[in-house]
Amino acid sequence: MITYFAKRVGSSIVLLIVVSLLTFTLLNLTGGISVARGILGPLASDEQVQQRAEDLGLLDPFFIRFGSWLLSAVQGDLGRSWFTSESVTTVLASRLPVTLTIAVTTVLVTAVLSTVLGVAAAVYRGWVDRVVQIIAVVGFALPGFWVALVLVSTLAVGLGIFPATGYIDFTTSPAGWLSTITLPVTSLAIGSIAATAQILRGSLIDVLGSDFVRTLRAAGVPESRVLYVHALRNAAPPSLTVLSLQFIGLLGGTVIIEKVFALPGIGSVAETATATGDLPLVLGVVVLSVAIVIIVNLVIDLVNGFLNPKVRIS
Template identity: 50%
Template sequence: MPGFIARRVAAGVALLFVISLLSYTLLSIPDLDVGRQLLGQGAAQDLVDARNAALGLDRPALVQYFGWLAGAVRGDFGTSWFTSENVLRAIGNRLPVTISLMLGVTLVTTVLSIGLGVWAGVRRGAVDKVVQVLAVAGYALPGFLVTLVIVLVFAVRLGWFPAIGYVGIGESFTGWLSTVTLPILSLSAGSVAGVAQQVRGSVIDVLRQDYVRTLRARGLPPWRIVLRHVLRNASAPALSVLGMQFVGLLGGAVLVEQIFGLPGLGSMTVGYTTRGDIPVIMALVMFTVIGVILINLLVDILIGWLNPKARLS
């Protein structure tokens, strides 16, 4: 297992370097003239040039990148070009919001998808058909439409939850829970359907195996067969899908945070990207990639624990 984890970590570090280089290169292609944006259209050209030089924008893009990389390795992502705010502090203020959403969605998706998938795979019949219909609907319906319906029903019509705004968990737990419930439901709708379908298919495949019939012939209780044998062998494909769903959730969080007025990384990404604030954008890209790498590493470790053969692949 240590060698297995070391290979995954090494691959993650290499991926982080490649993505950072590509991201910085792509961000440097447009001539944004940051100095002009900061000083205004009426500023003298020599002042604009001096401002760009102070930001290091007069150097070649590759030199700028390695200068940024040297700071990033030390944990120094610089300051925002437009607000002069420390980048890590700005992200740290918004990170708890996005983490709340991601953890909530992961928890809801895991519990509901496993429950629905196992239920459909074991019971079959009408339950199986309902889960398949939900899976198709979850994939087919646009995310913004699902979010709109959830807001109209639970916030506008019923008034159970606020439509916009965010309360920190340190201020009020109930207030925090009420402000993240609808965003979590919006992000979970498609994920639950997709993972449940995968769990359902895996459970059906495992139930057809010879060793399951042997366990039944020995008189083991059905619930014990499902929980101790079927679920463990069927969970590896579901974990892979769950990991991919998490990556997609990072993109969906941008839309959801905008709709619900949440001060998270998604809304921050939109605001700073439109201005071309490279230090902030690069830090956001790195945090996103690190999150994806950690989730995939966790999924690989869990799959390797469930299926030792996967450690050799």
């Protein structure tokens, strides 16, 4: 298990460096003078533009700039915004908790409800299975942003049960925090639950029909233990993989949801930085998002390796 963990960590570090290099390259395709002109505007003199480009290090050789940025990034310094001079690390650190709160809560809700629906459909079959499949198809077909708009117009604006916009930190008011994340999480979770429940249902049906399950039942093992200890454990890896992909998708989906509910997450930062051409901030958002994706995939790999020894061997 230690060797498996070391290999996954090593490949994750290499992947993060490669993605950082590619992103840095794409964001620096234009010349330093052009970037400095875009920052200062058309009214700035050539001398001011030249000085600005030198101050930002835009005239240095490419690999010198990337090496300097990478060395600082390893130490937790992602540079400073070209427009506000704020530390990119500080900006992202203040916004990341909101985005992660929405994404992680959505994944937890998805894991619980999709397990309940998937197990019910696989065990009871019949009309229960058909109802679950209908719910899954409908939930998967509904766009998250459309669900968000409907929830805002009905439960927030129409009935006033939940706030339409804004975010309250958990430490400030747990009840207020719950009220502000309920609608965003619901908007994102509906489609995720649908997809994950379907995968778990199919995988669990296959496992329940396998030879080792019939052997356990013939040996007199209680049905609850067969289902929740043996069958569900063997059926879990495909669902965990889908759940990890759902989480990765949620990082992109939260950008739209944050706009609908006016949440101060990294989505709004990414939008503003992209619109203004604030490359250090854009690069920080990309690298942070990739790092989160890598960490999630690493955790899922380790969990799959724990549940299925064949994964570790491969």
